[in-house]
Amino acid sequence: MPTPDHTNGAPCWIDLMTSDTGKAKAFYGELFGWTFETGDQEKYGGYIMAEKNGKPVAGMMQKDEAMVGMPDMWSTYLRSDDAAATVQAASHHGGQVYLEAMDVPDQGRMAMIADSTGASIGVWQPGEMKGYGLAADPGTPAWHELHTTDYGTAVKFYQDVFGWDTDVMSDTPEFRYTTLGAGDTAQAGILDASGYLPAGVPSNWQVYFAVSDTDAAIEKAMSMGAQVIDGPDDSPFGRLATLADPTGALFKIVAETAQPGADAGPQGT
Structure with missing residues (x-):
């Protein structure tokens, strides 16, 4: 990559x-x-x-x-x-x-x-530090996703504050999703999570890491004290899972099966 x-x-x-x-x-x-x-x-x-x-x-x-x-x-x-x-x-x-x-x-x-x-x-x-130097390779960031309780407000905020050029990936009551950029060039997503985020849980950004084998990564993570919060599940974007590390920090993993820019997708977790 x-x-x-x-x-x-x-x-x-x-x-x-x-x-x-x-x-x-x-x-x-x-x-x-x-x-x-x-x-x-x-x-x-x-x-x-x-x-x-x-x-x-x-x-x-x-x-x-x-x-x-x-x-x-x-x-x-x-x-x-x-x-x-x-x-x-x-x-x-x-x-x-x-x-x-x-x-x-x-x-x-x-x-x-x-x-x-x-x-x-x-x-x-x-300045001298530009950002992460690898992406979408196993063990590196693959996707970034906002799970929000106020979808329309969130989309407008990122358009107004960060200048996002957005693309509506889906706009049905069951699945509302907007991306920064479109298709293979998309760089982040906003998911309408109002239907599943528990009361008291705020809108939040979630990080996906690329892995070569989701199930093997889960087994390895669990052997070191991680917990599986959701998944693994197959999707058009790869095989996905949500984990908590040994001190409780949540992160997602996705098998390296998608095209760059679409390495992960919306998950109602």
Whole structure:
């Protein structure tokens, strides 16, 4: 798979906020073949970079005391040419600001917001660090998907704030789905999840990782303390499953059977 082309507004990075970086490194290192490099504590707060085949694919960070009670979770970051302007636009269009745009020395600028339906999403303005260097290969990010309780509001938010050029993949009461881009060039999806998200569960972004064999990956993950939340299920986009890692962070896996840009699809999980 060639180096991803991180266009403005598209997913460009993922990271894990975890209660146990040691467990996370052992788990994902074995499951996906990742290696790790820990950044300087003073400069980068001990941020851990995960690599696959020598290229960055994800980050990890130890949760601090202020995050006690918050679940471990994966986050998706969307690329921005101007993180501060994106934060301002998000606030103007009904979002919330969790973290104002801040410098990451030599690497870029980041921010953390919630969209107008309450889903947390990161913003990344690249400097030296452009984003993940591999995608859709086994052990790398394959797809990014927003499960939202307010579909129409969410679609408009990403159009207005991140400049998404959207395509309606389906618009029936049973299955409403919009993508950033169309067909094989699609880079992310928005799913109407109002019919299945339990009360009290907010809209949320979900990350898919490519694997070569979904069932084998499930077996391996379970042997290391993961739980299967949903699946495996066959779909036109590949064989899919939702897992929780040993500390409870949710993620999805998909067999490498789809075309780039359509590696995963909507899942009512």
